[in-house]
Amino acid sequence: MDTMEMMKSMDMGEMTMDMDAMQECMQSLNACAMAAAMCAGSDMMHGPEMATCCAMCSNMVEMAQATMHMMMRPAGMNMDVMSAMMTACMTMGKACAAECRAHADMDEMCRYCAMACDDMVMKCEAMMASMSA
Numbered sequence: 001m002d003t004m005e006m007m008k009s010m011d012m013g014e015m016t017m018d019m020d021a022m023q024e025c026m027q028s029l030n031a032c033a034m035a036a037a038m039c040a041g042s043d044m045m046h047g048p049e050m051a052t053c054c055a056m057c058s059n060m061v062e063m064a065q066a067t068m069h070m071m072m073r074p075a076g077m078n079m080d081v082m083s084a085m086m087t088a089c090m091t092m093g094k095a096c097a098a099e100c101r102a103h104a105d106m107d108e109m110c111r112y113c114a115m116a117c118d119d120m121v122m123k124c125e126a127m128m129a130s131m132s133a
Contacts, residue, residue: 018130021123026068028116028123032093033064035109035116039100042109050107053099057113060096063089064120083128090124093117 097117
């Protein structure tokens with residue numbers, strides 16, 4: 001049984017959403033968390049001048065994982081809370097992407113992380129557009 005089959009079998013509580021958009025969003029959140037974790041690790045090897053990027057990427061990992069974990073418990077979702085969480089995650093994603101783009105010529109991991117953050121923001125926007133109570 002795959003994850004989406006499991007999600008479709010769960011009680012969605014008060015919310016309805018496009019399950020395909022939800023799956024794409026969760027996959028993008030996971031990819032973003034992985035790219036940000038790798039970027040943070042790479043940043044540490046470049047010295048103190050990359051401290052801000054490393055911290056931003058580390059925070060992005062936490063935000064993406066927390067958002068994804070909330071989405072895995074649909075019966076406990078509250079529209080206002082989920083919207084606020086996704087908005088915060090997208091805001092963090094935009095900030096992380098901007099920081100990583102500033103270093104993309106120095107570290108290829110930064111380029112990958114910026115692309116993953118941009119994709120996550122796009123997929124979260126699509127997910128939010130499909131949500132209704």
